[in-house]
Amino acid sequence: MSDQVLSIDPEKCTGCKQCELACSWIQTGAFQPSKSVIRVHVFDEQASFAPYACFQCDEAWCMQACPVNAIDVDGQTGAKIVLDDVCVGCKLCVIACPFGTIFYDKQADAATKCDLCAGDPACAHACPTGAIEFSSVDPGEWVVDFGVAVNDAYVRAIEGEGS
Amino acid sequence: MADLKGWTGNILRVNLSAGSVVKEPLNEEWARQYVGGRGVAARYLSEEVDPEVDPLAPENSLIFATGPLTGTNASCGSRYMVVTKGPLTGAMTTSNSGGMWAPELKFAGYDMIIFEGKSERPVYLWILDDEVELRPAEHLWGKGVFDTEDLLKRETGVPDCRVAAIGPAGENQVLFAAIVNEKFRAAGRSGVGAVMGSKNLKAIAVRGTGAVEVDDPVAMMRAQWAMKQDLTEAPLTSEGLPAYGTLALMNVINEHGALPTNNYQLAQFENAEKISGEELAETRLATNKACFACTIACGRVSRISDEGVGRYAVTTSARNWKHATEGPEYENAWSLGADCGIDDFDAILKSNTLCNDYGMDPISLGATIAAAMELYEKGTISEEQTGLPLGFGNADALVALTEQTAFRRGFGDEIAEGSKRMGEKFGDPDVFMGVKGQEFPAYDPRAIQGMGLGYATSNRGACHLRAYTVSAEIVGIPEPVDPRATEGKAELAIAFQNISTAVDATGLCIFLTFGTSIESIRPILTAATGAAMSDADLVTAGERIWNLERLWNNRAGLTSADDTLPKRMLNEPIPAGPAQGEVNKLGEMLPEYYRARGWSEDGRPLDAKLAELGII
């Protein structure tokens, strides 16, 4: 199975939505951001743009929540994919996902999410600034560093309080 | 519109007097002939509105028009054009804006909106796909653009909707009032906001979930990919604009001795560096920001400096805790800065932010305040009349007058009329620096000859975007042309006018032309619409639109006498700097311009030209 993941760097994002256009185009052949399963959230006041899409998490809560086993794992890419003919449109997955990256499509009456375009994500191609890349990274590293840093801060705070 | 893609095929006709909304098919023949946006809207306006109408009367129409590439993935396909008879100029005006509003209108299923008549009470138009209705807006009247947007998102319960609105300036019919979408993108020039205010129309809020379909999706992808490569390779669009924004021009134009200062009395500003793009990037820039589908991202998200916050704090929403704002663009930093002799960057940012909130064109505002400052320093007007000391360089006066103008309070009521009318009222019409009632932007036409011709012949009054010959005369794109020479400038201005008009009509952004060309844009258009067209056809469409606008303006009473420059530009040499001693030699260029355009000696399109272009 591929070790490539969608890596997103919000610092590089300018909020142009080329990713949303590419995503909808791959799915429908037309330009329709409302169908996109990668979305850019714009925090104007904080001068920040945040693209978000499915993390393809190992412990996929959407998959666990699904009552009809309509979410499967793609053997090639590791992407969690929605089996359209099995999905009954109950939205339990949408409620279960802690990141808000699986969506309900009203017209199809089914769940819809990022399937990594079978290993060649259109959003990464379309991004003009390199904010979205499909690359081999160890997603664990920064999480571990972050966890250690937070832990250290706690320890320091508690020790400081104690003395 | 089964045959033509890129378009949704529907337009909305809103009669504000009757309170009715009708969905009708877009005129396909016109869409083919006039490409889109600016062109198609001009065609509708010339069919439906009497050129002699009072711009602020119910009989004038206000058209919001997208292009066939708006809402597609074509780089910079974010634009819409507001087309109406402008109150500042009395000419057909075309005022352009980017951001996210126009694509949202396309996704809702509409190419254009035509507003007719006048509502009895303040209203806003609500569009959620097929749901379109006029709603009461009494509770929004008097509110700024920022509050209006936040309130509409809350009351509609659709936070993803996009809002284009007027502020107090539009309501009070300030003659250079703007229409502002997403708080910081504006159809800024020529007073389109005053027309909207005259119709009691406060805002248009739109959310669309539909699709924009193109004729050949694969060809579209290929052509867009090629154009994106152009933009990535061209230094201006890949590095210059993202890094410094349009404000990079401040130092450049100053070095050439073409930076109008103190109401065009000087052509260099000694403190240009303090209000430059370099200064912004070093001290106040938070990040750069893109419009829809834009691969350049020249927008500036900026902050008032720590020292400036005490005097010039800004608020753009209840959640804004970092004093974040946007801008300024070069033209605005010039008008509110150098033209008024002001070098306080925070005051400029404050005034610029107020212009967005109140819905005003900062170019005309700053230029009119600069003209008032000249009157004040000459002793033509006194502090008794102005209510505040109005010498050049007074930053507090700038901020105070920005506020007063939007509400037509105190001396702001004079500023609100623009510098032509203000100068005439105080007996000094020569203080007006502009053309056809609209103030100049930021390039001294005595130092850059082609800009003088471009200003004089622009259909919407003095404007830099209608014939940006600075590109050739200063930047050297596509190739260096001597700014002091007059020879060949007629052809240069015409080429820029036709190409810019064509790009406007597609729904793309004019800044594309710094990194790519018609040869790259045309294949995208063809792939989107499916209508066969050569590169030359597209440029000819630009010429067709230009002539149609001109024809309408002639009928509105504008003549060759209006294609002129202020006495100062023609007779008073630049007093110092690199272009010392220069005046604009319009008389050497204008007759050749008319000839090359195929117009009569008094500037009217001849029948042969109209027939050639297929204009009725």
Added chain:
Amino acid sequence: MPTVRLFAGMREKMETREIAIPARDVRGLLDDLALRKAGALASVLFDDPASEARVPHQDLRVLVNGRSTSFLDGLDTALDDDDTVTLMLHGARGYPGG
């Protein structure tokens, strides 16, 4: 000696806003600059820094006292001690039209 004023990308590359260079003409001035900051700078001053031909980079614009050398004598434009030279990359970081 002539004063060179730098903006935008040129300022970043030279890490200064202004510098005095002893040169009698524009060619000499560019050569001197290229020596001071070899590498990154030379490659934006000249099309091919290694070549003897010394062809200025297509993105480079040189002003002498506010006048483009395209309309003076190009690289042969003479310089006096009190002249001001402005170097701008209308390419590799420099421009727009807003």
